Amino acid sequence: MATYLEFIQQNEERDGVRFSWNVWPSSRLEATRMVVPLACLLTPLKERLDLPPVQYEPVLCSRPTCKAVLNPLCQVDYRAKLWACNFCFQRNQFPPAYTGISEVHQPAELMPQFSTIEYVVQRGAQTPLIFLYVVDTCLEEDDLQALKESLQMSLSLLPPDALVGLITFGRMVQVHELSCEGISKSYVFRGTKDLTAKQIQDMLGLTKPAMPMQQARPAQPQEHPFVSGRFLQPVHKIDMNLTDLLGELQRDPWPVTQGKRPLRSTGVALSIAVGLLEGTFPNTGARIMLFTGGPPTQGPGMVVGDELKIPIRSWHDIEKDNARFMKKATKHYEMLANRTAVNGHCIDIYACALDQTGLLEMKCCPNLTGGHMVMGDSFNTSLFKQTFQRIFSKDFNGNFRMAFGATLEVKTSRELKIAGAIGPCVSLNVKGPCVSENELGVGGTSQWKICGLDPTSTLGIYFEVVNQHNTPIPQGGRGAIQFVTQYQHSSTQRRIRVTTIARNWADAQSQLRHIEAAFDQEAAAVLMARLGVFRAESEEGPDVLRWLDRQLIRLCQKFGQYNKEDPASFRLSDSFSLYPQFMFHLRRSPFLQVFNNSPDESSYYRHHFARQDLTQSLIMIQPILYSYSFHGPPEPVLLDSSSILADRILLMDTFFQIVIYLGETIAQWRKAGYQDMPEYENFKHLLQAPLDDAQEILQARFPMPRYINTEHGGSQARFLLSKVNPSQTHNNLYAWGQETGAPILTDDVSLQVFMDHLKKLAVSSAS
Amino acid sequence: MNVNQSVPPVPPFGQPQSIYPGYHQSSYGGQPGSTVPPPPYGAYNGPVPSYQQTSPQGMSRAPPSSGAPPASTAQAPCGQAAYGQFGQGDVQNGPSSTVQMQRLPGSQPFGSPVAPVVSQPAVLQSYGPPLASAQVTAQLAGMQISGAVAPAPPPSGLGYGPPTSLASASGSFPNSGLYGTYHQGQAPPLIQAQGHLGIQTPQRPAPPQASSFTPPASEGPRMPSMTGPLLPGQGFGGPPVSQPNHVSSPPPQALPPGTQMTGPPGQPPPMHFLQQPGHQLQQNGSFGPARGPQPNYGSPYPGASTFGSQPGPPQPLPPKRLDPDAIPSPQLNELPPQQKTRHRIDPDAIPSPIQVIEDDRNNRGTEPFVTGVRGQVPPLVTTNFLVKDQGNASPRYIRCTSYNIPCTSDMAKQAQVPLAAVIKPLARLPPEEASPYVVDHGESGPLRCNRCKAYMCPFMQFIEGGRRFQCCFCSCINDVPPQYFQHLDHTGKRVDAYDRPELSLGSYEFLATVDYCKNNKFPSPPAFIFMIDVSYNAIRTGLVRLLCEELKSLLDFLPREGGAEESAIRVGFVTYNKVLHFYNVKSSLAQPQMMVVSDVADMFVPLLDGFLVNVNESRAVITSLLDQIPEMFADTRETETVFAPVIQAGMEALKAAECAGKLFLFHTSLPIAEAPGKLKNRDDRKLINTDKEKILFQPQTGAYQNLAKECVAQGCCVDLFLFPNQYVDVATLSVVPQLTGGSVYKYSCFQVEHDQERFLSDLRRDVQKVVGFDAVMRVRTSTGIRAVDFFGAFYMSNTTDVELAGLDGDKTVTVEFKHDDRLNEESGALLQCALLYTSCAGQRRLRIHNLALNCCTQLADLYRNCETDTLINYMAKSAYRGVLNSPVKAVRDTLITQCAQILACYRKNCASPSSAGQLILPECMKLLPVYLNCVLKSDVLQPGAEVTTDDRAYVRQLVTSMDVAETNVFFYPRLLPLTKSPIESTAEPPAVRASEERLSNGDIYLLENGLNLFLWVGASVQQGVVQSLFSVSSFSLITSGLGVLPVLDNPLSKKVRGLIDSLRAQRSRYMKLIVVKQEDKLEMLFKHFLVEDKSLSGGASYVDFLCHMHKEIRQLLS
Helix, strand or coil: CHHHHHHHHHHHHHHCEEECECEEECCHHHHHHCCCCCEEEECCCCCCCCCCCECCCCCECCCCCCCCECCCCCEEECCCCEEECCCCCCEEECCHHHCCCECCECCHHHCHHHCEEEEEECCCCCCCCEEEEEEECCCCHHHHHHHHHHHHHHHHHCCCCCEEEEEEECCEEEEEECCCCCCEEEEEEECCCCCCHHHHHHHCCCCCCCCCHHHHHHHHHHHHHHHHHCCCEEHHHHHHHHHHHHHHCCCCCCCCCCCECCCCCHHHHHHHHHHHHHHHCCCCCEEEEEEECCCCCCCCCCCCCCECCCCCCCHHHHHCCCCCCHHHHHHHHHHHHHHHHHHCEEEEEEEECCCCCCHHHHCHHHHHHCCCEEEECCCCCHHHHHHHHHHCCECCCCCECCEEEEEEEEEECCCEEEEEEECCCEECCCCCCCECCCCCCECCCCEEEEEEECCCCCEEEEEEECCCCCCCCCCCCEEEEEEEEEEECCCCCEEEEEEEEEEEEECCCCCHHHHHHCECHHHHHHHHHHHHHHHHHHCCHHHHHHHHHHHHHHHHHHHCEEECCEEEEEECCHHHHCHHHHHHHHHHCCCCCCCCCCHHHHHHHHHHHCCCCHHHHHHHHCCEEEEEECCEEEEECCCEHHHCCCCCEEEEECCCEEEEEECHHHHHHHHHCHHHCHHHHHHHHHHHHHHHHHHHHHHHCCCCCEEEEEECCCHHHHHHHCCCECCCECCCHHHHCCCCCCCECCCCCCHHHHHHHHHHHHHCCCC | CHHHHHCCCHHHHHHHHHHHHHHHHHHHHHHHHHCCCCHHHHHHHCHHHHHHHHHHHCHHHHHHHHHHHHHHHHHHHHHHHHHHHCCHHHHHHHHHHHHHHCCCCCHHHHHHHHCCEEHHHHHHCCCCCCCCCCCHHHHHHHHHHHHHCCCCHHHHHHHHCCHHHHCCHHHHHHHHHHHHHHHHHHHHHHHHHHHHHCCHHHHCCHHHHCCCCHHHHCCCCHHHHHHCCCCCCCCCCHHHHHHHHHHHCHHHHCHHHHHHHHCCCCCCCHHHHHHHHHHHHHHHHCCCCCCCHHHHHHCCCCCHHHHHHCCCCCCCHHHHCCHHHHCCHHHHHHCCCHHHHHHCCCHHHCCCHHHHHHHHHHHHCCCCEECCCCCCCCCCCCCCCCEECCCCCCCCCEEECECEEECCHHHHHHHCCCEEEEECCCCCCCCCCCCCEEECCHHHCCCECCCCCCECCCCCEEEHHHCEEECCCCCCEEECCHHHCCCECCCCCECCHHHCHHHHCCEEEEECCHHHCHHHCCCEEEEEEEEEECCHHHHHCCHHHHHHHHHHHHHHHCCCCCCCCCCCCEEEEEEECCCEEEEECCCCCCCCEEEEECCHHHCCCCCCCCCCEECCCCHHHHHHHHHHHHHHCCCCCCCCCCCHHHHHHHHHHHHHHCEEEEEEEEECCCCCCCCCCCCCCCCCHHHCCCHHHHHHCCCCCCHHHHHHHHHHHHCEEEEEEECCCCCCCHHHHCHHHHHCCCCEEECCCCCHHHHHHHHHHHHHHHHHCCEEEEEEEEEEECCCEEEEEEECCCECCCCCEEEEEEEECCCCEEEEEEECCCCCCCCCEEEEEEEEEECCCCCEEEEEEEEEEEEECCHHHHHHCECHHHHHHHHHHHHHHHCCCCCHHHHHHHHHHHHHHHHHHHHHHCCCCCCCCCCCCCHHHCCHHHHHHHHHHCCCCCCCCCCCHHHHHHHHHHHHCCCHHHHHHHHCCEEEECCCCCCCCCCCCCCECCCHHHCCCCCEEEEECCCEEEEEECCCCCHHHHHHHHCCCCHHHCCCCCCCCCCCCCHHHHHHHHHHHHHHHHCCCCCEEEEEECCCCCHHHHHCCCCCCCCCCCCCCHHHHHHHHHHHHHHHHC
């Protein structure tokens, strides 16, 4: 087993790929019986310090329908200077530049350690990165001030040649022209009127007048930068200007009467931002960064009216079909998101408000374009400030950890077909021989567009084994998959990263053990969770849960060892042992449960779940709980109410929250001030230890988690109590009768109950 | 005496009126009867005097003409000298007018002298001859007679003399002489005459005595009251007296005239003199009324020069109408005789506007016009006079076509004289006159009649010891609120009448309460928004730079109220081409912010705070903005503009700021950019003279009307400055300014060097002038008549309320009245114009103007109390509106027909029977033909080839809100000889008639019509003059089309430039000077304004038109 774990880990490190199955069942029939689909989590831009990009173009298979990239799995005839494509078996001549190759003189892409390789290609004009700030001015004074400061700060983080633009909105939408001296100029749009892209471009004067065509001919090259230059300017040219402009930014001056929400034209502002970039810089890396402090209240995309007495929609309203603006707004933002995706730009949303801001409706913008979604209480919090700062963090080469306008192409060997992908991507609708008719996630294509990527962006890609049972694959046969990601690196280079992997085929009947042993339950849990969340976006919550349960039961039936009708005999092998627990927590997670979450929060959680890598995703599914006590070094403990003890400090990481919880006794000690007494320095250290660890997590995570420091009986302890497995509740407290742990006041089933049921169902012959 | 008595009280007037008719008749046709004094003369004299009389009353003009001829014959001999003394001008006028017309049958015998022109004969033929402005015809007969009878002459002479104009040209000289003699001699005769008349005499005396009589005359009771409060001295009834005088005089006219004449020193033309005396008296009395005409004549007469000129005129005549007759010009002088008359009409013999104006000036310009008496005709608009408000609104605020309204609609229909008032509610007053007092009635607001809602005014009758009052408009009896109660004195007047402006003055203001405000909220101070076209054209011409530079200083002169330290008005700025740029100039900003709105299809205001600012607080930012605007757009290539969205934006801005205000739009081109209100070039000269011509005056799209409606609702007034290089469709663009009470200024082919001064001067004036905003005007009238039609720059959403988004001191509303019932002669007719507006400090006020008119049962009274200038104002506006709906030809025909009907009615009902061949004009309307001809020839109704469609539309809308003075000079331009009078004289030189014949090639003339200013230089002007004016050595070196006179330090240059400046100061718009050299191609332009001549575009000459009119009248009469 250890070997498999290592293998998996190695593969992940090298290729950023985790498969649910690392040995593949060789027929369609068998594969469907495996319950968990053959799928992988792919982190296309996984940071690899040991992977210097090569400065040439990849060599492609000459078959027009294939065009796979030369890779270490190809058979090469060094003498004939030929190579055989391992996907279509086409024999290809090496290009002239490769005449010097030999066994000892191999190009990088043929070396096994370069199963993932990155090419830098010189294609097309290199356009600087573009950052378009779309700023809500209907904020409280200090919020706006904080936001302004953050924005001003961000200017210093941008590369000098990056283009920046500024759009502000409130009741009106203002597109600021940045090139003018002495007077600040902006184009103003009504916040209530939906405009087509063409109208927007006309109104911004971006369309070249038809008249001066002849004379403009020679001047064309200059014309272009001039036109767009009014709104998007290199940072180095206008940072002073823009800093001042931001500094002078005022709150939306239109009066807001008592009992009203400010009129906020988020829909139009986004529409204009999209239109602006669409007209000026299509297909170049650009981020539209929307900062909003409240829900859109007018115009297209409005989420709620301006009457304060009518609250913004809740899940309850949505279920009752009472959210009158939701559908229309969602449609508006979807339209925008799709347009943006087509242009290769991405949209970030930074929403900071105590109430909802309409993320539910707007979620598609970041979801489809690979943008960020950040939700906070106020712009004047470190959560926002640091998160925002982290957007501009740099890698060891001094480049932003972001990439733009990527297309991911997947090629499979002929036994496999592509069923779909789940992640921050849109389909490019490229049909091909390797595209399956059964869709899982976003399917029907072999290529997706990912407009915004960072090194942790991870997609779930689902496959279908199409090899028929009656055409067995020869022993030792391997299936191969190649992922080709073309993207604009943050250094504005065009790059192509190619990852080629291969796995063994195995006959599910004869070699089930191999397959079983090669099951990656973590990946499988995440992949299934993604499927579940994907379904939850369009289906009723209970249906999804039922589907998940059924899958779990089937899996247990398939791989469990048990005697029929004897729950007690039920066993799972190690490679499956954690999987039911993941499912238990997934069922309770905010990704599938909307109770106690606002629609915005659900959207927010789901957004992040669909793009984080395996580790983070697992944390989201099943938070990590560490215990600090005088009894020993810090240790992970069960996410269970029984772990809540009076003499412990607990540190819980749910990805979205970091909770430090002081047990009852510890809290009393602290209250008594022992930590300040020199003789109790160890207590001080104990208190400090989780803080340090939390800090470490905080440092690395994007977005910044909500940091909660609480203690026994504190109101915020609810964050912890809602996550732990309610093994002790008011119902069974006395049954357990021990002094350990803390009872959770809930009717939720505990893991034990869940497992009992699972076993019962798994062994039952009825299902 | 009767008269006097009668005069004061209304009824008396009535009586006098009755007399009038008599007079008229006597004077005109009836002379025989009237002539009482000398029967023989009577006949002749009668006529003559009648003229004179008429003239004095207003008829004056007529008389001269009519009288003239006869006079001429007789008088001529006596006296030119006399004329000289008096006023030569008159003579000419008189004679000329009459003369021409006359071709009497009689004329043949005598007529020859009178001299109908041959050519005319055709027209006049029958007898048309004596067109006599008044009753030209009569004259001839009279003339002869007069001539025959020595005694007769004097009276007649008087009559004629003044009217001289009549005096056939031929006669003129002699006449003048005669006059002279008469005058001297006449006085006595007159007296005698009076004696004859008896009744009349007393009257006469009265006038002379003026003061003494006046008091009585002035309705006893009122007088005192009136005078007391206002003017101790004059108060006397002057006014009343005057009227009586007039009245009386008229009646006496025929004979009385003589008598009257006598009273005075009888000076020259009896008429004139008479009038003068009368006038003087009147003036003393404060009246000095309308009769002016005669006096005017008098004045002209005085101008010996006129006589002198006469010879001149004759000369011109020859050239004009060649005819063989012309030849013997010298003879003419000597013997005006028949022959000449036959051949043609002497232009000098037809009624002369100049003469009339001069007479009125001389007779009524010296004494203040006191408004205490009902139905007095004020001095002409061309006369400078002061007004003392004693209960009726000053003529500066309201002028009527007639101050004596027919009692019944039948009469009114018969006379066809339009009943209209030209109201200028916020008229500027000369510094000597106090602006209306502001009355504050506290929280309860102004006191009003419960039924008709009329405001408290001097005519309200307090009864029951002051506990109630009866509304003078609807007779409703209302309770007097306790806080307003006051006891009555023995005459039934409130004791506090003189402490309360609303009880003693014709014009005053109330502070409005919150009930009078929009949304029941006191208004915020208004705002000015400057909206500047920054398209390529505007930048290229330098307009933008010039404007921005000017605005920097101009903003310090925004109108402020009373003693306010700084104007309450806030300002905002917008520039635009295809899109709009708003500017945030908030004082806290370091630099202005520009906000571009490209969504012209759906205009909105992008900012609230910082758009409209206080000038002083934001000065730095504004200055910075104005500095930058020309720079920002210096390289613009944008040629397309929008228009409607600009107005929309301004209006929305005011709406957002919840205030009224004014937009100043500076626009250059046809708005062809894609936006609401987009226009296409539809200029099509081929439509002229077709039934479709009217569409050239109609707006292209209804969008602007709707926009204007919204503007009015918001109190958003739009002033439009146009700088077109080509067709911009003024007809459409001016819709909004027109409906919102704004102004349109047009500077074709604007060039900074040449038009800078004009534009800046207009702009300064326009920005600085006091404006009322968000105004509603309502005219209430006595039961019996009601306001039915309104002309001017405003919008009406119902039939009674005139809504004015903005109203300034130049804007005039003409209101037409119709009968809906019988009027009462005793109580007269009252008008009350109430204007509710927001002052420029944001105060809500009501301005009330009251005017009492007489009512008559005799048509003659109507004709005797008309004001031709006002009539023309109304007719022009009505015609100019007509072109929107009817073919221009139909409009012209309507005008001619109406005019003919008016005159025919007079002839039929008021003039004494006389030969059908005689053209007899009412004294008050003797200029109607010449002025009407000018209207008919105006660019709108008869465009010349060089007149663009835009020009016509521009003028059309301009005239719509002109006041009487403006229409007067606009249609009949002033032509001032510069080198005729001695350099030392500082007075404005007397004008000459607008005809090429009057130009001497050795002189320099200045011509102005309120819009244009020409300096015409004769080809043989002395070199010295050229040198001292133009600083060049010869005529040929003068730059044609020069726009500025060099500043030279010599008396002539100073005088001319001073004159030009003073002319400009008189007009509401800056007149750009154009120097025109004789025989130069620019002269065509200049000649266009010589309105008495035949125009290139086919407009008839004065003489031709008069003949035509005569023909029309005869047709109607037959």
